[in-house]
Amino acid sequence: MSIVQSAILNICSNFRLPAEPCVLCGSMSHHGVWCEACDAALPYLAGSHCPVCAKPAPNGEVCGHCLKDPPAFSHTVAVFAYSFPIDRLIQAMKYDEQIFLARMMAKKLAPLPDRSNLPDCLIAMPLHPARLKSRGFNQAQLIAKPLSKSLGIPLLNQACQRLRDTPSQTSLPYDQRGKNMRGAFGCDADFSGKHVALVDDVMTSGASMNALAKAALTKGAARVSAWVIARTT
Numbered sequence: 001m002s003i004v005q006s007a008i009l010n011i012c013s014n015f016r017l018p019a020e021p022c023v024l025c026g027s028m029s030h031h032g033v034w035c036e037a038c039d040a041a042l043p044y045l046a047g048s049h050c051p052v053c054a055k056p057a058p059n060g061e062v063c064g065h066c067l068k069d070p071p072a073f074s075h076t077v078a079v080f081a082y083s084f085p086i087d088r089l090i091q092a093m094k095y096d097e098q099i100f101l102a103r104m105m106a107k108k109l110a111p112l113p114d115r116s117n118l119p120d121c122l123i124a125m126p127l128h129p130a131r132l133k134s135r136g137f138n139q140a141q142l143i144a145k146p147l148s149k150s151l152g153i154p155l156l157n158q159a160c161q162r163l164r165d166t167p168s169q170t171s172l173p174y175d176q177r178g179k180n181m182r183g184a185f186g187c188d189a190d191f192s193g194k195h196v197a198l199v200d201d202v203m204t205s206g207a208s209m210n211a212l213a214k215a216a217l218t219k220g221a222a223r224v225s226a227w228v229i230a231r232t233t
């Protein structure tokens with residue numbers, strides 16, 4: 001390729017997206033809401049991890065915890081480790097309704113799920129109606145919507161509900177989180193034989209995901225996957 005051709009290609013690729021200030025460093029970004037340099041420094045989930053819960057595990061084998069007490073979901077897809085600056089970006093998305101951040105995060109998650117085993121439908125982790133009313137939006141839904149669109153998988157908005165407005169999981173020790181979530185969700189839809197993917201922003205103890213997956217299995221789901229933007233490691 002000649003120098004002129006590569007210069008033209010360079011200019012064209014720079015014009016693919018309008019330049020905007022990077023949310024992380026403030027320099028002009030053609031890459032999206034954060035620039036390429038900041039993207040390269042993000043805590044992408046690296047190394048081998050448990051295919052079930054996405055916690056670090058040697059050789060990518062199922063971890064001891066999942067072997068001993070398997071969760072109701074059988075697979076987790078996670079983009080990032082929940083650490084700086086992803087934690088800050090997720091907080092911004094959650095409390096300031098930064099839809100553009102949700103779109104960028106969905107864009108990062110979209111290529112990861114196994115194309116030979118895509119789910120039949122997506123469910124965004126439901127918020128309790130009282131919580132939804134006070135927050136005004138559901139951040140899991142903000143992520144699930146563009147995923148549904150780009151992957152062509154239906155997002156079922158009304159299929160599952162949060163029945164109890166449980167105390168915040170973060171206020172509880174890990175061992176009480178499962179108990180806190182018991183019976184927290186209900187699903188109306190019939191998932192018979194379906195592969196269902198549950199979408200959320202962060203997986204910490206996995207207790208909410210487990211409880212929602214149980215509710216989907218109760219309604220006949222054949223397989224439940226967990227799709228999250230970030231995983232605590």
Ligand SMILES: [Zn+2]
Nearest residue numbers: 022025035038
């Ligand atoms: Zn940047």
Ligand SMILES: [Zn+2]
Nearest residue numbers: 050053063066
């Ligand atoms: Zn595991």
